[in-house]
Amino acid sequence: MTFNRRSLLAGVTALGGASFLPTIAHAKGQVIATTYPGTWEDAYRTVVAPMLKKKDDIDLELAPLFAMDQIGKAKAARGAPPFDVFVLDPGPRIVGIEGGLFEKFDAKKLGNLGKLPAGFTDDVGVHVSAQVVGIAYNPKKLPAPKGWGDLLKDPWVSRLGITGFQTTFGTSSLIELSKLFGGSLTNVDPALVELKKVLPKIAAVGLPAAMPGLFQQGQCDVMYTNTQTVATLKGKGVDVEFVKPESGAITFFTTMHIAKGTGDLENAYKYLDLVIGKEAQEALTKPPYNFLPVNKDVPLAADMPMKSLDEMASYVQHDWAKINPLRAAWIEKFNKEMAK
Amino acid sequence: MSISTVAHDPSGPPSKRNGGHLPSGAGEARFWTKLAEWQLALPLSLAFAALFLAPLLLLVATSFFNDDKITEPGFASWVKFFGDPFSYKVIADTLLLGLKTVCATVIVGYPLALVFMDLSPRLQKVLLFIIIMPMLLSVVVRTFAWIVVLGREGVVNQGLMWLGVISEPLRLLQTELGLVISLTQIEMPLMLLPLISVMSRLDPNLRDASAALGASRWRTLFTVIVPLSAPGLVAGCLLVFASSTTAFISQTVIGGVRLIYLPLVIWQQSLVVYHWPLAAVASLSLVVSVLTVIAALSYLGRRSSRHLQG
Numbered sequence: 001m002t003f004n005r006r007s008l009l010a011g012v013t014a015l016g017g018a019s020f021l022p023t024i025a026h027a028k029g030q031v032i033a034t035t036y037p038g039t040w041e042d043a044y045r046t047v048v049a050p051m052l053k054k055k056d057d058i059d060l061e062l063a064p065l066f067a068m069d070q071i072g073k074a075k076a077a078r079g080a081p082p083f084d085v086f087v088l089d090p091g092p093r094i095v096g097i098e099g100g101l102f103e104k105f106d107a108k109k110l111g112n113l114g115k116l117p118a119g120f121t122d123d124v125g126v127h128v129s130a131q132v133v134g135i136a137y138n139p140k141k142l143p144a145p146k147g148w149g150d151l152l153k154d155p156w157v158s159r160l161g162i163t164g165f166q167t168t169f170g171t172s173s174l175i176e177l178s179k180l181f182g183g184s185l186t187n188v189d190p191a192l193v194e195l196k197k198v199l200p201k202i203a204a205v206g207l208p209a210a211m212p213g214l215f216q217q218g219q220c221d222v223m224y225t226n227t228q229t230v231a232t233l234k235g236k237g238v239d240v241e242f243v244k245p246e247s248g249a250i251t252f253f254t255t256m257h258i259a260k261g262t263g264d265l266e267n268a269y270k271y272l273d274l275v276i277g278k279e280a281q282e283a284l285t286k287p288p289y290n291f292l293p294v295n296k297d298v299p300l301a302a303d304m305p306m307k308s309l310d311e312m313a314s315y316v317q318h319d320w321a322k323i324n325p326l327r328a329a330w331i332e333k334f335n336k337e338m339a340k
Numbered sequence: 341m342s343i344s345t346v347a348h349d350p351s352g353p354p355s356k357r358n359g360g361h362l363p364s365g366a367g368e369a370r371f372w373t374k375l376a377e378w379q380l381a382l383p384l385s386l387a388f389a390a391l392f393l394a395p396l397l398l399l400v401a402t403s404f405f406n407d408d409k410i411t412e413p414g415f416a417s418w419v420k421f422f423g424d425p426f427s428y429k430v431i432a433d434t435l436l437l438g439l440k441t442v443c444a445t446v447i448v449g450y451p452l453a454l455v456f457m458d459l460s461p462r463l464q465k466v467l468l469f470i471i472i473m474p475m476l477l478s479v480v481v482r483t484f485a486w487i488v489v490l491g492r493e494g495v496v497n498q499g500l501m502w503l504g505v506i507s508e509p510l511r512l513l514q515t516e517l518g519l520v521i522s523l524t525q526i527e528m529p530l531m532l533l534p535l536i537s538v539m540s541r542l543d544p545n546l547r548d549a550s551a552a553l554g555a556s557r558w559r560t561l562f563t564v565i566v567p568l569s570a571p572g573l574v575a576g577c578l579l580v581f582a583s584s585t586t587a588f589i590s591q592t593v594i595g596g597v598r599l600i601y602l603p604l605v606i607w608q609q610s611l612v613v614y615h616w617p618l619a620a621v622a623s624l625s626l627v628v629s630v631l632t633v634i635a636a637l638s639y640l641g642r643r644s645s646r647h648l649q650g
Contacts, residue, residue: 072611095614164597166612203492204514205598213484218493219513328408328613335605336426340516340598 030059031267033085033256037064037209039232040087043289048271048280056270066209067092068166074101074259081259084268087128089168090252090320091327097124103258109269112277115295117309125257128275129284130292130312132305133169133250135243136230138221145222147246148177152198161204161220162195163211164334165327170208172250172318173224180247186322188330192337205338215240227304231290244305251315253294396627403620410616417617421625427605431629434601437519438585438633442577444524445531449576453535454565457542468536475529483590486522487513490594514596522594523584530583531576538572539565567644574641578634585630602626 031052035044041064049060065073067088074081074096081101088096096102107113107121120127135145137156145156152160163170165188178184178191195202203220204211212229214220216238230242256275258268274280281298284291290301294309306312406416421427456467474482489495490512497509512518542565550560566573584590588603597604602622609619 068611072614075614166608204596206514206596207592210593210596213487214491214513217487217491219487219491328615331608331613335597335600335608338598339426339429339600 029057029267030061031085031264031271032061032063032083033268033271034063034065034070034083034087036066036087038212039228039289040064043284043291047283047289048275051280051283052271052274055274056267058267058270060271067168071095071099071101075099079261081261084259084262084264085271086125086257086259088125088255088257089131090255090318091168091171091324093125093255093257094320094324096257101257101260103260103262103265105258106269110273110276112273112295115278115297116276117294117296120253120294125255126272126276127253127294128256128272129254129294130309131169131252131254132227132244132292132312132315133172133224133252134227134245134305136215136223136225136233136240137243138215138218138239139241140239141221144241144243145245146243147180148173148224149180151177151222151224152194156222157198158201158203159221160202161206161211161214161223162202163206163208163223164338165330167208168252169224169226169250171323171327171330172252172316175318175323176245176247176250176316185318186326189333192333196337199338227292228290231303232288235288235290242305248314248316249305251312251317399620399623402616403624405617408613408615408617417615417621421618421621427622427625430600430602430605431625433599434585434603434626435629435633437516437523437591437601438581438630440516440520441523441527441584442580444520445527445580446573446577448524449528449531449535450573453532453539453569454561456536457539457544464540471529471532471536474525479526479587480589482526483522483593486518486525486590486594490518490522513594514598516595516599519591519595519599523587523590526587526590527580527583530579534575534579535569535572538575539569542568570641570644574637574644577637581633581637582630586626602629 033044035041041062044060044062049062052058052060063083070083070086070088071092074083074086086096086102102124105121105123105125107126110121110126113121116127135148135151137145138159142155142159145151150156165171165174174188174191175183175185177194178188181190181194183190204214206214211220211223211225212233215223216233216236227242230240233240256272258265258272262268276295278295278297281291281293281295283289285293285298285301292300292304292309296309300306300308306315402410403417404413404415406412406414452467452471456464459467487494491497492509492511492513494512496512497506500506501509512521546564546568547560550564551557555563585601586603588607591599591601592604592607595601602625606619606622606626609615609622
């Protein structure tokens, strides 16, 4: 086969033409939103995407990414965001605010604004779901632990799976463990000292994303995690129960933000309005998704550890503006203390 | 004019054949062949420069900043990384993991390649398909499958307990042994494919000649087959080493986070704490340390091949 100038030009033209295809698709009306991999992705693909198409004729394209990865990608894109909407936990949210990654948020553009409790929107985004962190255990293999301290005692410690400071739930849980031994919101050293004492007994030290799989495979039978992971594992037939620690479960809100420089601002608002609307929130609350709703008209599921969102005010909440600057050093310390 | 014509026209245009600067005769023909080869290689070279060299230079530049906001140039990230003895441990562990995986793949893969040589062409095709099959699966799927195999309630532990060999499950997951076992399987095609490609070209008469001259099977193996298959073996070792030292998913999912290797440190610095200069230093350390071992391995390979020819 000869490779001449004419075929080269034809090839280049075809490739160049192909690059316009996404733009053509874009023009129809779409929004690219991030979602957490796993339950969030399933739920948003199955529930939210068809609703948005039906209501506003907008195609929802989902980019499954953990919160930290979203911030990393947006920072790397330098002003040309690869998606229109972020979904974030409190820690990465603050990193995003500091990095100027979000559009100024105008809550008045949300038709469902009145359905949210006061303070659930600000000038950077909107609360879309609540999360509750506590202890998950296998009731067929272990008695129920009462609190964070039990995790370091027999019989739980030899079946314990832990994760470090990479995620919100990991960091929050280690802070609470630390408080039991004289630590505080900004001092996690006591937790690391106590963990190191029992390290040879601990069943698994893994990445956050690997923990549900390790629990499912019986590699560990007790771990700190959120209610949603517990509900998802239960839905898969895994023997798992959630325990609210006696010192209190941890709670935080998941928020959504519009990426600075997005070309689909109006579509992004329509998407966010739909996400906090009664129809979507109600569907997301049901199994197998088990989200904690933020819409006042949507009741909480019966097996949740609280009866209403107001009750969550009494739960443990952490100030991530104080945690974020310390987290790099904590991760480094965790590496060194836990390394074999 | 087609490019392929240029490639096969070593004489070049007559008007450019003199001038005193260019060599004449056979040398001139070689020059034009080289030039034509460069023209052919140009698109790939440009793509390589744009997609590999430019990002690499960007990585080097990023490493010379002191802060996570990338505003203050300096050497602080290098000083911080190499001023910490823990970094040396992580680099050494990463390289050792690669070497252990290479040893394991050679021990398991070489006999398999020998078996391959003795099979009929039809069975060779079947074995080749079996060797390639794992490559058709995503590495994530293969890695998670190893959790099921090596886990506390996995196939290995259940089997050993059923046989009465052990009474308590062995800890195989989140250990280096478990990680090396799984990487051996995951990286095996990278060892076997170059090895088989070289070994299948070996003249079968050489073995017969060796036997006829009175050499035992072991002596034939070590003095005839191993030296002749050295290029394939070295290529396999290089591929397995480079792939296993950078296998982030397998290292973190099967090894857990108590076994800390450079890819985990890079991930933490770049995507968890966003300290890109430090992540760049860790990445460059990985590139340089892996390339050093690869250079050493290929030097050994070349030396053994020269020794053979000499």
